[in-house]
């Protein structure tokens with residue numbers, strides 16, 4: 001499979017990081033030509049440091065490493081062995097199938113039956129993810145998603161609520177873990193390489209709508 005694409009799932013799990021605005025903006029991102037990226041880092045550093053809203057760190061411009069993990073049809077959380085830090089962006093794609101005589105389910109699970117599990121409402125048997133230190137919440141991954149880590153720890157995967165006894169099959173999960181210096185929910189690499197936004201500014205164009213919301217809006221328009 002090709003590298004994980006920097007896409008945001010339509011069922012984006014609530015980003016608990018500090019974003020500038022959660023309002024449903026409908027403006028497109030500024031065109032790349034409207035920004036001079038070479039001028040932004042210094043100005044953004046100063047503004048953000050004065051505001052005290054984010055720690056000032058250099059953005060990571062390297063493409064993130066892609067990991068692969070196989071999730072068994074199993075009732076337990078399974079440890080991928082990959083660690084994340086709080087506020088890192090985890091982008092996932094998954095494929096495969098598990099089930100039994102009652103049905104076969106891909107990563108998006110049984111969309112006819114939604115279940116609540118660890119504060120996540122997702123299709124039964126859908127693929128879910130959390131860190132080992134998350135005790136009361138998880139993320140719905142499905143076939144594709146991008147989420148912000150709530151806390152640090154190794155990444156665990158399993159189905160949303162228990163699969164039936166004797167279920168078989170497996171899911172292949174392909175994922176990346178990338179830094180997000182400004183905590184806006186877009187990775188440094190994606191901001192630089194894909195969205196042409198400032199990795200040190202949560203609201204590059206200063207319109208009160210965060211870079212992540214504007215990126216999501218662009219994706220929504222592409223898929224409508």
Ligand SMILES: [Ca+2]
Nearest residue numbers: 180182184186
């Ligand atoms: Ca960012």
Ligand SMILES: [Ca+2]
Nearest residue numbers: 198201202211
């Ligand atoms: Ca940004």
Ligand SMILES: [Ca+2]
Nearest residue numbers: 203205207209
């Ligand atoms: Ca904006």
